[in-house]
Amino acid sequence: MxxxxxxxxxxxxxxxxSGSLINAxxxxxxxxxxLGRSLGTAxxxxxxxxxx
Numbered sequence: 001m002x003x004x005x006x007x008x009x010x011x012x013x014x015x016x017x018s019g020s021l022i023n024a025x026x027x028x029x030x031x032x033x034x035l036g037r038s039l040g041t042a043x044x045x046x047x048x049x050x051x052x
Contacts, residue, residue, distance in 0.1 A: 004012075045051060
């Protein structure tokens with residue numbers, strides 16, 4: 001295995017997107033969609049005056 005010098009180590013760039021970042025984005029989008037569904041249902045119930 002090759003040993004890297006300090007200057008070479010400073011030039012290393014990591015990956016742009018990780019699995020945890022993708023998971024967080026998907027959870028965020030899912031949460032926003034659920035809030036939209038809940039809000040839409042609440043508006044529809046208010047308009048039709050059907051409460052259970």
